[in-house]
Amino acid sequence: MTLAAKKLDPVTRSRLHEEIVSQMIGRIVAGRFRPGERLSAEREIAANLHVNRATLREALKKLEVMGLVEIRHGDGIYVKNYLESGNLELFKEIVYLDEVFDPGILADTLAIRKILVPEMASRAAESRTDGQLEELKAIAFAEGDDDMLERDLRVHHLVARASGNMLYIFILNFFNQLFRDYGYLYFSDAKNRGRSARFHRELYEAFRAKQPAKARKIMADVLVYTEGKIFAFYKNNYGARPAKRR
Amino acid sequence: MTLAAKKLDPVTRSRLHEEIVSQMIGRIVAGRFRPGERLSAEREIAANLHVNRATLREALKKLEVMGLVEIRHGDGIYVKNYLESGNLELFKEIVYLDEVFDPGILADTLAIRKILVPEMASRAAESRTDGQLEELKAIAFAEGDDDMLERDLRVHHLVARASGNMLYIFILNFFNQLFRDYGYLYFSDAKNRGRSARFHRELYEAFRAKQPAKARKIMADVLVYTEGKIFAFYKNNYGARPAKRR
DNA sequence: ATTGATAATTGGTCGGACCACTCGACCAAT
């Protein structure tokens, strides 16, 4: 099965305006609409799509939040350069456009992750509160190795809160949303679950003793490990190591 | 009738559904709605707000993209934990909720920036194409020091493209959107404009010679400089150095 | 050529209607 097979929502694909959103994102990203170009009037677009104008407008509101279009009252709807104004929500949509997570984009995501996460773990180890330490302990030393995905996401979220950096919490949400969809593959391997459990306990130690450098290294190591596993998965299933396309 | 109060102030008046968005964000972030809590029915909320249901729905669609609410067909609308599902678009809205950019959040943003941007500049210096080098040259050696804000944003965007990391482009968009709103303060000082011009030229040199370490240091230095200026601005205008609240 | 009023175009909001889905109450079969 493909990576995306799991991601498909449980038979709930009914919302019409979301289909419009996906379709328009696809067209704009594919270059069928150029930046600065003015779209047809809402009434006309709605007629072309055979949907009601209210439905189209709901789709347009979502596209507006994603930074893909600019809507000017009394004027019209203009396509924005998504490379300059698109946000992570759009990025996520682009990732999901294709059936398979694009290897290049996956590699990009892991690269950013390796830069940011260890550094924030370091700061978190320094500024964590005693309550956060107890939280981490409860997760790290819980019985069994089930729900390891959810447990891992909680650890990362705890690190984010302990770091005290509000922005990092929101950036982490982006990573976690991706891994909530694709991470089950990684955690289906008992060996990987064990690796994460060890990671949680080691991180707890670093947090307890307030050792930033140690926390950074622990986090960096586990990210390198998971990255290797993910790349290996791609190699086995798609015959090539992730590389940039385009 | 409904809009009577608003019509008195047509200058400040924005789109109705956007006011609903801001209002609901404020309420949820302030804790008036708890995560998991179910909101009233659309028809009821619309009646309470004295707006049409279609208008409310447009607001809800935006809130949904921001990760603030979950809408379930046939069931209801549920408040999500924005600390777990909120995205950068929501973060930006929170920043803009207060009149003044919250100093703590500002410091958080600059901290992440200092971690990520120099590293990406390093990679960009390595993998830049000749065309991108020429682009940078054109910006760095342009005449005059006007539009330095726009010029600086373009440099950063160029670095992002040269880094080859698609995700970084979208993360940078977040930073740039903030600085497009607040950066004019920084660039109103001729000394700062000169500092940026020098930064552009130095970066060009590092790109030309493909010196990653040099590019990283140049970027790190200019970020430290700008951060100091921004903090100083806050100290002068609000009497205190940015510090975490909460 | 400039100005100012006017019309045309377009997005924003409105009110009401019906469709599609969810959930819980109820009932029948086991």
Next chain:
DNA sequence: ATTGGTCGAGTGGTCCGACCAATTATCAAT
């Protein structure tokens, strides 16, 4: 008592037609 199915109330999703509000194009008056 449990299971499974039916059905109705409630809720979000979509549709329709209308009017309000902002922008732009047009053109007459100066």
